[in-house]
Every structure is written in structure tokens, then in C-alpha cells.
Amino acid sequence: MRKSIDAILPPATLLVMLGAIYMVFVYVPTDKVQGIVQRIFYFHVPLAIMTFLAFGTVAVASVLFLWRGTRTWDRVAHAAAEVGMLFCTLVLITGPIWARPVWGTWWTWDARLTTTLILWLIYAAYLMLRSISGGDQGARYAAVLGVVGAVDIPIINRSVYWWRTIHPAVLVTREGGSGLSDPRMQSTLGICFLAFFLLFVWLTWVRNENMRLTDEAEVLRQRALGQA
Amino acid sequence: MDNLNFLFAAYTAVWVLLFLYVLSLARRNRSLSKEIEELRELLQRRTQP
Numbered sequence: 001m002r003k004s005i006d007a008i009l010p011p012a013t014l015l016v017m018l019g020a021i022y023m024v025f026v027y028v029p030t031d032k033v034q035g036i037v038q039r040i041f042y043f044h045v046p047l048a049i050m051t052f053l054a055f056g057t058v059a060v061a062s063v064l065f066l067w068r069g070t071r072t073w074d075r076v077a078h079a080a081a082e083v084g085m086l087f088c089t090l091v092l093i094t095g096p097i098w099a100r101p102v103w104g105t106w107w108t109w110d111a112r113l114t115t116t117l118i119l120w121l122i123y124a125a126y127l128m129l130r131s132i133s134g135g136d137q138g139a140r141y142a143a144v145l146g147v148v149g150a151v152d153i154p155i156i157n158r159s160v161y162w163w164r165t166i167h168p169a170v171l172v173t174r175e176g177g178s179g180l181s182d183p184r185m186q187s188t189l190g191i192c193f194l195a196f197f198l199l200f201v202w203l204t205w206v207r208n209e210n211m212r213l214t215d216e217a218e219v220l221r222q223r224a225l226g227q228a
Numbered sequence: 229m230d231n232l233n234f235l236f237a238a239y240t241a242v243w244v245l246l247f248l249y250v251l252s253l254a255r256r257n258r259s260l261s262k263e264i265e266e267l268r269e270l271l272q273r274r275t276q277p
Contacts, residue, residue, distance in 0.1 A: 220267035
């Protein structure tokens with residue numbers, strides 16, 4: 001199982017990612033209003049959705065860890081949090097780079113931007129807690145934070161409807177309104193979603209394996225010390 | 229091309245950070261695998277009469 005995942009997932013991710021890059025830079029037409037910077041969206045939006053998926057995974061795995069108490073779920077939560085943190089950082093970098101030429105400012109305390117920054121801070125605290133407090137108790141405190149932090153995800157999602165905001169609400173409208181109306185834009189976004197989903201799964205898998213090896217090394221170290 | 233530098237900056241940031249993370253994971257995995265191998269050999273040597 002482990003070997004087949006290691007053999008299939010990296011080349012599949014690479015292949016789809018190369019396809020996504022080709023579509024973003026060659027295939028998709030340039031947006032008439034925003035110009036070339038609109039192409040940032042094709043990575044920014046999937047990164048944001050995968051951030052939600054990653055932190056959602058943290059919450060679910062944390063609940064299972066608190067319920068069952070198995071180290072496997074704790075590892076999944078920790079690995080997904082780290083990958084989610086990387087993706088959330090990239091969202092917070094690519095967003096302002098897009099905003100500068102379109103909005104005329106790098107950052108504004110808009111509802112969606114602010115709640116996304118809060119999400120980043122919550123999971124930064126989660127990872128800091130994990131690094132300073134080891135053991136079962138530290139893992140349990142972190143799991144509680146991992147569950148509570150995920151409450152921010154639906155708030156981010158609904159923020160554009162609940163508050164006055166300048167952040168785009170939807171990318172594709174059924175009524176054919178603003179957004180990605182061109183089918184080539186929609187298919188490019190779809191491939192980018194798939195690419196970042198595979199990347200999320202692969203990175204979480206590798207980080208999880210990394211933690212499993214850390215645990216295995218610790219057991220062997222203890223055994224070696226016990227024999228000495 | 230207007231604002232090409234912004235597009236370049238965004239994609240560069242994505243690739244650089246992703247590359248650094250993958251590199252750090254690969255390094256950690258390599259060093260852990262090596263350590264596990266060494267510890268196994270050590271334990272095996274000790275258990276042999």
C-alpha cells in the first residue's frame with residue numbers, strides 16, 4: 001500500500017501540475033477587465049480551497065484522536081495542519097500580489113482577508129503548541145485547538161455575504177453573470193483544483209510518513225538506551 | 229504586457245515555498261531513514277552472541 005502510494009502519487013501530481021501550468025500560461029484566454037494578473041486566480045483559489053480542506057482534515061482527525069486516542073489520527077492532524085499552513089501562507093502572499101494592481105492596495109481589512117489572516121494565526125498557534133508541548137497532553141490541547149480553529153472556515157466562506165466586502169464572492173455564476181464565464185477558464189480552474197488536491201494529499205502523506213519514522217526512531221532509541 | 233511582474237512574483241512565491249517545503253521533507257525523511265537503519269544495526273549487533 002505504502003509503496004504503491006509512493007509510486008503513483010508523486011508522478012500523478014507532477015503530471016497534473018504540469019498540465020495546470022500549461023493551461024494557465026498558454027491555453028486560457030486573458031481576462032478582458034483584469035488583464036494578465038487574473039491568472040493568479042488559477043492558483044490562488046485552489047490554494048484557498050485546499051487550505052480549508054487541510055484545516056478541515058485537522059478538525060476531523062483531531063476529533064477522532066480525542067475520541068479514539070490513537071496516535072495515527074494525531075499524526076494525520078499534525079501533518080495536515082503543516083500543509084494547510086503552507087497553503088494558507090501562499091494564499092496570503094498571492095492575494096495581495098493580485099490585489100495591488102486590481103484594488104490599488106496590497107492589503108485592506110476586508111472581512112474575508114481578515115478572517116483568513118485569523119485562520120492563519122489560529123493554526124500558527126496550533127503548530128507552535130505542538131512544537132513546545134510534546135506528549136499526550138500537548139497533543140490533546142492541540143487537538144482541541146485544531147477543532148475550535150476550524151469554526152473560522154465557514155465564517156471565511158460566508159464573510160462575503162455577511163459583511164460589506166470588496167473580495168470577489170463567486171467565480172462562476174449559474175446566471176452567466178460576472179466571473180469565469182469562458183469555458184476554457186472554468187476547465188483551467190478545474191485542472192488547477194485537481195493539481196492542488198493531489199499536491200495536498202501527497203504532501204500530507206509524506207509529512208505523515210515523516211512523523212511515523214520519527215516515532216519509530218524514538219522507539220528504537222529508547223530500546224538502544226535500555227540495552228546499554 | 230501590463231502587470232507581468234505581479235504575475236511573475238505570485239508564481240515565483242508559490243514555487244519557491246513549495247520547493248523549499250518538499251526539499252525539507254525529503255531531507256528529514258532521508259536522515260530519519262538513515263538513523264533508523266543505524267539503530268537497527270546497533271540493536272542487532274547487541275543481541276548477537
